[in-house]
Amino acid sequence: MSTLQLRPLSRSVPNATRPKTFSSTCRPRIHTRGNTTKAAKAPANPSASQAQTQAEETLPWQEYLAIRKRKRRWETALTIPTTIGGFMGGISYFGTMEMDPNKPIFNIDPMFVYGAATLGCAGFGYLIGPVIGSSIWRMTHRRAMKLIEKRDKEFHQHIVKNRVDPTRQSATNPVPDYYGEKIGSLHDYRQWLRDQAKFRRKASGFLSED
Secondary structure, three states, X not given: OHHXXXXXXXXXXXXXXXXOOHHHHHHHHHHHHHHHHHHHHOOOOHHHHHHHHHHHOOOOHHHHHHXXXXXXXHHHHHHHHXXXXXXXXXHHHHOOOOOOOOOOEOOEOHHHHHHHHHHHHHHHHHHHHHHHHHHXXXXXXXXXXXXXXXXXXXXXXXXXXXXXXXXXXXXXXXXXXXXXXXXXXXHHHHHHHHHHHHHHHHHHOOOOOO
């Protein structure tokens, strides 16, 4: 009888002590959820990224005008030594040449010819100074040159659109800064616009001449 009673117990024990496999079935579900969340985060908005890069690559007008003002200072600063250097070079070259009053150059006294040539050397130095200054300035601003050149085109368009007609100028009403070279800030630009409007009113006869 004891053996007959133990048989059903031996069959029921493995069923009662059989381990459950919840952990093995749950793990793949967790991984699949993680993959879906990663896949949802993967796609990005290309238009938003492009707009952000365009905003970062735009040079503010105030900063651009300040850079433009510093560029003009570079050109002016280099004009002075190049003018002096050209004048001294002309003196050192033409001053040592022999001058014979009996042998005129183009029927002109050689002294006047050499003097004019010396002044021509000084004028050449005056003209070449801004070119050298601009070249040095561009070498020191290589990284931002694309943004600066882009603003240069836009600034030139604003100047051409708002500047006055130079054919209407007179001795008492000259053209106020036709190329906008003196503009170095937003305040200067607004003043430039007011000067252009004043010129138009004065040229039309609505404002009495000083």
